[in-house]
Amino acid sequence: xxxxxxxxxxxxPPDTLGRGAPGVxxxxxxxxxxxxAGELPAVRxxxxxxxxxxxxxxxxxxxxxxxxxxxxLLNAVQPPGxxxxxxxxxxxxxxxxxxxxxxxxxxxxxxxxxVFQAAQNSLNPLKPVGKQLLDxxxxxxxxxxxxxxxxxxxxxGRMGLDGARVLDSRQHELSGGMRQRVGIMFALxxxxxxxxxxxxTTALDMITQATILRIIREVHEERGLTTLVITHDxxxxxxxxxxxxxxxxxxxxxxxxxRQVLGEPLHPYTRGLIQAIPRLVGDIGxxxxxxxxxxxxxTIPAAGCVFxxxxxxxxxxxxxxxxxxxxxxxxxxxxxAVEGGTGEDRAGAGNHGGQDGAGEPEGRAVTAGAREEQV
Amino acid sequence: MITGQGVTKTFRQRGGVLGAREVRALRGVDxxxxxxxxxxxxxxxxxxxTTLGRIIAGLEGHDSGEITIDGVAMSSLRPRARRxxxxxxxxxxxxxxxALNPTRTVYQALLAPLALRAGxxxxxxxxxxxxxxxxxxxxxxxxxxxxPRYPHQLSGGMRQRVVIARALTVDPEMLVADEAVSMIDVSxxxxxxxxxxxxxxxxxxxxxxxxxDVATARYIGDDGELYVIYRGQVVERGxxxxxxxxxxxxxxxxxxxxxxxxxxxxxxxxxxxxxxGTLEEDKPDAGCLFARRCPFATARCAAEVPALxxxxxxxxxxxxxxxxxxxxVAVPADRA
Numbered sequence: 001x002x003x004x005x006x007x008x009x010x011x012x013p014p015d016t017l018g019r020g021a022p023g024v025x026x027x028x029x030x031x032x033x034x035x036x037a038g039e040l041p042a043v044r045x046x047x048x049x050x051x052x053x054x055x056x057x058x059x060x061x062x063x064x065x066x067x068x069x070x071x072x073l074l075n076a077v078q079p080p081g082x083x084x085x086x087x088x089x090x091x092x093x094x095x096x097x098x099x100x101x102x103x104x105x106x107x108x109x110x111x112x113x114x115v116f117q118a119a120q121n122s123l124n125p126l127k128p129v130g131k132q133l134l135d136x137x138x139x140x141x142x143x144x145x146x147x148x149x150x151x152x153x154x155x156x157g158r159m160g161l162d163g164a165r166v167l168d169s170r171q172h173e174l175s176g177g178m179r180q181r182v183g184i185m186f187a188l189x190x191x192x193x194x195x196x197x198x199x200x201t202t203a204l205d206m207i208t209q210a211t212i213l214r215i216i217r218e219v220h221e222e223r224g225l226t227t228l229v230i231t232h233d234x235x236x237x238x239x240x241x242x243x244x245x246x247x248x249x250x251x252x253x254x255x256x257x258x259r260q261v262l263g264e265p266l267h268p269y270t271r272g273l274i275q276a277i278p279r280l281v282g283d284i285g286x287x288x289x290x291x292x293x294x295x296x297x298x299t300i301p302a303a304g305c306v307f308x309x310x311x312x313x314x315x316x317x318x319x320x321x322x323x324x325x326x327x328x329x330x331x332x333x334x335x336x337a338v339e340g341g342t343g344e345d346r347a348g349a350g351n352h353g354g355q356d357g358a359g360e361p362e363g364r365a366v367t368a369g370a371r372e373e374q375v
Numbered sequence: 376m377i378t379g380q381g382v383t384k385t386f387r388q389r390g391g392v393l394g395a396r397e398v399r400a401l402r403g404v405d406x407x408x409x410x411x412x413x414x415x416x417x418x419x420x421x422x423x424x425t426t427l428g429r430i431i432a433g434l435e436g437h438d439s440g441e442i443t444i445d446g447v448a449m450s451s452l453r454p455r456a457r458r459x460x461x462x463x464x465x466x467x468x469x470x471x472x473x474a475l476n477p478t479r480t481v482y483q484a485l486l487a488p489l490a491l492r493a494g495x496x497x498x499x500x501x502x503x504x505x506x507x508x509x510x511x512x513x514x515x516x517x518x519x520x521x522x523p524r525y526p527h528q529l530s531g532g533m534r535q536r537v538v539i540a541r542a543l544t545v546d547p548e549m550l551v552a553d554e555a556v557s558m559i560d561v562s563x564x565x566x567x568x569x570x571x572x573x574x575x576x577x578x579x580x581x582x583x584x585x586x587x588d589v590a591t592a593r594y595i596g597d598d599g600e601l602y603v604i605y606r607g608q609v610v611e612r613g614x615x616x617x618x619x620x621x622x623x624x625x626x627x628x629x630x631x632x633x634x635x636x637x638x639x640x641x642x643x644x645x646x647x648x649x650x651x652g653t654l655e656e657d658k659p660d661a662g663c664l665f666a667r668r669c670p671f672a673t674a675r676c677a678a679e680v681p682a683l684x685x686x687x688x689x690x691x692x693x694x695x696x697x698x699x700x701x702x703x704v705a706v707p708a709d710r711a
Contacts, residue, residue, distance in 0.1 A: 061560040061561060061562055062531070062560055176420070205419040205420050205587050206419070206587055206588070206589075206630055206633040206634055207419060207629060207630060207633045207650060208419070209633065209635075210632075210633035210634075210635075213635070232560070232561055233561070233635075234561070234637065235634070235635030235636075235637060236635060238635055238636060238637045238638050238639070238640075239635045239636065239638075258638065258639065259638050259639035260639065261639070262637050262638065262639035262640050263639030263640055263708070264639075272562065273561060273562055274637075274640070276561060276562045276563075276564065276565050277561065277590075277637075278564065278565065278568065278588070278590040278591045278593065278594050279590055280589065280590045280593070280619055280631070280634060280704045280705065281619075281620075281641075281704060281705065281706060281707060282707060284593055284594060284597060287565055287594070288565060289562060289563055289564070289565035289566035289569065290562035290563070293530045293532060293533070293560070293562075293563060294530070294560055294562065296530075
């Protein structure tokens with residue numbers, strides 16, 4: 001792609017220059033989907049903070065609500081789903097749940113970059129990447145398209161690709177790992193400082209995955225981003241994330257610093273999940289699958305703990321009462337059976353402690369409709 | 376027992392902007408899968424492992440080399456006569472969501488092959504129902520719950536079990552499982568792996584496991600053998616545990632080094648190996664195929680082709696001029 005030197009920054013409004021990594025505060029977030037059986041919650045009473053400049057990993061199995069949570073950051077939950085309660089405050093942008101129309105469209109791309117699940121297949125197969133880049137620029141009213149192309153080329157070069165060649169290529173001419181990097185370029189090229197990556201390495205090989213994870217980490221640091229990585233793979237989170245939130249049945253059941261959660265998991269689900277991962281070392285006999293199966297939208301229990309059907313520590317109270325998120329040091333854990341609690345509330349937990357109560361009533365309100373329980 | 380000698384396969388694409396293009400998927404592969412044995416093929420996508428699996432399952436032809444099933448060379452038979460041999464080998468797909476017809480119940484999915492089987496063996500219709508229940512029980516499903524249901528009413532793990540049950544309807548000697556757990560929820564993967572291990576023990580069925588995730592290969596059985604495949608060639612072969620703990624080929628080392636470390640639970644291996652360059656830039660065919668990405672390559676590697684074999688006191692076979700065992704995989708962290 002030809003380009004001549006010109007004023008690169010002409011298109012950027014001054015307020016977006018030099019802006020740092022934004023913090024994100026998700027409070028009491030609930031998302032429901034309309035089904036023949038009524039509105040069912042996919043995500044319920046989520047409190048999660050993304051401190052500025054950190055990488056947070058959200059881990060969950062299919063149906064845990066992790067992708068729905070990610071879409072909420074763009075206020076992009078599609079019908080029949082809708083955000084039914086809560087707020088998503090992003091620094092410099094406000095509560096995205098209240099944004100509508102043109103405001104919202106502008107925020108996507110400029111403030112929040114999103115790399116979609118299966119980004120390998122999210123390009124237009126008929127157009128060269130460069131043409132799609134220009135479409136993106138025009139739809140966001142970028143005046144200096146040459147500058148945009150140059151920025152895209154630099155980003156691709158930074159990720160180890162020949163930028164000019166990639167921009168001239170169509171999707172089928174790029175490998176899976178290359179497409180993934182193109183997806184990351186699209187998320188960053190409008191200078192977004194909050195980036196959401198949904199399953200960034202699924203369907204990639206180990207070596208390519210390792211490369212992409214390294215790039216995510218490096219680009220995150222160089223550009224001063226706040227990053228959210230959504231994945232089913234604890235290994236991915238372990239490699240890139242500073243903080244980890246474990247989701248199950250639409251709830252965050254445990255969150256805290258990654259190494260702490262992996263090294264000493266407290267919630268029975270986190271423990272079971274870690275024990276269920278095939279590992280390269282150690283006794284094969286020690287690993288075991290979790291009994292039962294993850295709940296779907298229709299089988300998430302309406303009351304009590306979402307994990308109780310598969311839980312070895314289940315008691316009567318788990319059936320009737322939803323466990324609140326309780327601080328354990330720097331961690332929050334939602335389990336009746338985990339000892340300890342608010343008394344240990346220290347340093348890191350202080351940020352979250354105040355939010356504990358807030359999400360819960362809203363979570364209940366959404367699930368008021370009676371649902372028969374089944375496994 | 377199934378063996379292959381010097382199996383090659385080249386895909387030719389005609390037309391396109393660049394004219395004809397050749398992809399050498401397999402460049403002379405030898406393999407042996409014994410009765411009740413477990414063999415795993417690992418490698419990056421495009422390395423030929425899936426093609427090899429399809430050839431072994433009789434779904435794809437090969438260009439040269441020989442495949443022998445229970446002592447009978449397949450090249451000596453006419454295509455029609457090969458069928459009963461290849462029927463003993465059943466492929467289990469990666470995607471249990473597309474492997475089952477969504478408009479048919481589990482009962483209907485099992486009925487067709489079982490009715491065929493009943494015809495072949497002179498059994499009655501009641502045997503079909505009985506056998507359907509038996510097979511579902513064998514794969515850990517409740518027949519009463521599963522039989523009347525459609526695939527969309529089952530979880531991914533249950534679907535994959537149904538697919539395995541269907542493969543068992545023809546009493547196979549070998550299951551070829553191509554990335555059979557990669558689309559299954561993490562908490563349920565071990566269940567499917569344990570099932571394959573269990574089927575080996577109970578039915579004597581052998582398992583050919585094709586994966587890019589080396590860790591899962593351990594769970595098919597600790598007596599398993601591992602083939603590391605790079606660009607259509609086996610570069611290292613030996614017992615799973617030996618290759619994981621002391622790989623000698625730099626490609627194997629790069630592959631194992633790339634596996635995420637569960638920081639907090641594990642710490643990285645001491646001698647990680649990172650490949651230089653990427654697969655798509657790696658074109659030349661002279662010398663060792665991995666030489667251009669290999670951090671330890673010498674002039675000899677660019678000129679000569681290393682053959683798969685044993686050297687010195689290294690227990691596994693390898694195709695490298697400079698084999699050196701390195702500890703690359705993560706080790707359990709010391710508890711504080």
